[in-house]
Amino acid sequence: MNIALWIVTGLLAVVALVSGNIKMFTPKPELAQAPGGQWTATAGAGVVKTLGALEVLAAAGLILPAVLDIGPTMVPVTAVCWSMLMVGAMIVHIRDGEYKVITANVVYLLMAAFVVWGRFVLEPFAG
Template identity: 65%
Template structure:
């Protein structure tokens, strides 16, 4: 189970890293032109950049605390925060009629729920 939780955290960290980089560093106009990025046209630049920074922090929070042995409880806490972020993403894409992205966000949410449950209940980090 420990290995499965590490793999899930690693995969979700890659997703968060790629999303965070694009939102934090790609101009909003370019994001709006990409499939699935239309929502950015209705959002401020600051909001999009803030989401990007949050996703970058999530990528770090899913891996670094346990890897460094510094406050590893932050791994499942980060996973819970990711669940909240994905709920918001699902609402946003749902309002826009983008059901494929709602399903994708639901998958990411499920992976985060698995990490949170696994690290809070099944195999918490010790010491």
């Protein structure tokens, strides 16, 4: 189970890192044209970049505490925060009628829920 948790956590961290970098470094008009990016047309540039930075921090929070053995409990806590971010993303996509991209949000939410359950209940890090 530990290996499965590491794989899912790693995949989630990659998603967060890539998504965050896209939001931080892609011009807002270009983001608004991308699938699932319609919401950026009405959001401030600061909001988009802040969400991107939070996603990059989530990527770090999913991996570094466990790898460095400094507060590994932060891994499932970060996964809880990622879950809340995905719920918010689903609400925004529903509001904007972007129903196709919600599937990805649901998958990421389920992955995060698995990490939360796995690291709090099944295979918590020894501390």
